[in-house]
Amino acid sequence: MRQKIVAGNWKMNKTFEQAEDLVSEIANKIDDNEPDCEVIVCTPAVFLEMASDYADESQIRTAAQNVSEYERGAYTGEISAEMLASMEVGFCLVGHSERRKYFGETDEVLAVKTERLLENGIIPIFCIGEVLEEREAVKHFEVIENQLNKGLFNLNKEEFSNIVLAYEPVWAIGTGKTASPEQAQEIHSFIRKLIEKKYDAETADNTTILYGGSCNPQNAKELFANADVDGGLIGGASLKADDFVKIIQSF
Numbered sequence: 001m002r003q004k005i006v007a008g009n010w011k012m013n014k015t016f017e018q019a020e021d022l023v024s025e026i027a028n029k030i031d032d033n034e035p036d037c038e039v040i041v042c043t044p045a046v047f048l049e050m051a052s053d054y055a056d057e058s059q060i061r062t063a064a065q066n067v068s069e070y071e072r073g074a075y076t077g078e079i080s081a082e083m084l085a086s087m088e089v090g091f092c093l094v095g096h097s098e099r100r101k102y103f104g105e106t107d108e109v110l111a112v113k114t115e116r117l118l119e120n121g122i123i124p125i126f127c128i129g130e131v132l133e134e135r136e137a138v139k140h141f142e143v144i145e146n147q148l149n150k151g152l153f154n155l156n157k158e159e160f161s162n163i164v165l166a167y168e169p170v171w172a173i174g175t176g177k178t179a180s181p182e183q184a185q186e187i188h189s190f191i192r193k194l195i196e197k198k199y200d201a202e203t204a205d206n207t208t209i210l211y212g213g214s215c216n217p218q219n220a221k222e223l224f225a226n227a228d229v230d231g232g233l234i235g236g237a238s239l240k241a242d243d244f245v246k247i248i249q250s251f
């Protein structure tokens, strides 16, 4: 079901104490002021239990930043979808560009991770986006189409209805260079058309597509005002409760 969502991707930031301060501050602020969207915090895995405790008492939902492609067993250091589900984690990022770039995650591995999450009732927030050279060479449409074909379009319609998408142009991540509202809308509507072509109009219309990349309290309103932008996946600005809550209030 299409939803408005603002999700904060904390990446590899905060100590336990800082993480608890941040999540409790966000919880207090949004509980005082009913948000018009789902609010998700994608914390480092070691903080998920703490964040889930706050989620039980507030409107915050929790997401993991990564999951293993393996089900269970001798995979030292890995965290399975089953483990996340047992901690009542509702969402998990898949295919963030940093995982693709620094950890060599291929579309094929991401497709398996997505399956593991769906088997365990966790909603994947599947990230796609082009790098600067691809945009400059006007290859961004092709890149996005390939990422969807290889990573997600092997799912049947029912499985796909549990996916949240995040368009994150890599050149906009952590750079302060946001996609313009027109650029974001252009790609989001292109993504929706691809979903319609693969599945049908109803599935396309029901898919939540978030924008990510230097989204902040100043530009969020304009970005979220686009017909095909259903919210944001926020990096840097999600690490300060005030900024994150201002973004949430942009709806």
Ligand code: 13P
Binding pocket: 009, 096, 168, 172, 173, 174, 175, 176, 212, 213, 214, 215, 233, 234, 235, 236, 237
């Ligand atoms: P920034 O908001 O810091 O650009 O990061 C975006 C992002 O990568 C969210 O997943």
